[in-house]
């Protein structure tokens with residue numbers, strides 16, 4: 001998930017200040033319309049404030065809780081191992097498109113019990129707004145959302161989209177726009193973020209094979225390694241809030257947006273020693289990669305479990321590799337050694 005907003009008039013930085021701002025939903029409201037170039041509905045529960053926000057969270061929580069996702073581990077594991085074996089066998093493949101994206105989409109197919117849609121989701125690429133197009137238009141996502149909504153209302157199946165289409169909030173069935181907002185974020189939220197995380201992991205081990213060996217010899221560091229990769233790569237580096245809730249008035253000031261920099265919290269030297277180093281031995285790792293407060297990522301357990309299965313499969317593959325070519329856009333100062341966007345990353349087995 002990445003949301004496009006007009007430029008923020010100021011940005012809140014630092015671990016403490018970011019956490020405080022994320023808790024203070026009265027001052028820093030999520031009642032705002034992101035991606036206004038490509039959509040005219042709110043992503044839910046992302047773009048709504050408490051107390052209504054809480055109603056969406058409660059309705060959606062059962063799909064995202066840890067015990068539900070843990071039951072799916074054997075299925076994740078089976079296609080993860082197959083994809084990794086194929087990837088290494090072919091050689092000279094690109095990590096994002098040929099490994100991370102298909103893997104993450106297959107996982108999503110399992111989570112939402114929609115294996116029949118996986119090929120279509122993969123064909124959209126990592127960014128749903130630019131699927132089939134150089135410019136952002138959202139056409140492909142919206143065509144899909146309208147089709148599944150129509151199908152969910154017409155057929156009496158009990159699949160994920162039917163359940164979502166029939167969700168009731170305060171006793172009222174959700175609207176078509178609410179369906180678009182919920183299903184849209186369920187498809188986009190765990191897509192480019194997890195793809196970036198997995199590509200980053202492959203890139204890091206390709207550059208620093210001793211870290212892969214460290215995990216092979218110390219499997220108890222697997223959990224800390226996942227948290228450290230999440231911290232370092234900060235797949236979603238910032239989000240906006242507004243100081244004037246957008247549904248409160250028609251007269252909206254242009255300077256209402258405030259950026260909340262998750263990445264600044266993750267590289268705050270008062271919290272993380274040597275933050276620019278990837279270190280699996282940090283102990284406590286209170287990173288802000290999943291945000292903080294009421295909008296904390298709903299898919300955090302999904303991402304962590306997917307990452308655990310992915311890392312285990314890499315360790316068990318017995319393979320070592322080097323990065324053979326890379327195309328990376330880095331963040332601006334002070335995060336200049338942190339990848340912001342992975343273009344093509346290729347590896348060669350060593």
Ligand code: HEM
Nearest residue numbers: 045046189190193235236239290291295297298299302303
């Ligand atoms: C490494 C992977 C991921 C990262 C770094 C990430 C990051 C985030 C962040 C920072 C937020 C908070 C946004 C804010 O405060 O404005 C968020 C919210 C959200 N994420 Fe994720 N996410 C990831 C994976 C996922 C997955 C796998 C899903 C679902 C399949 C998901 C679904 C959501 C949803 C529904 C929200 C909105 C929660 C709310 O507003 O209450 N995310 N995510």
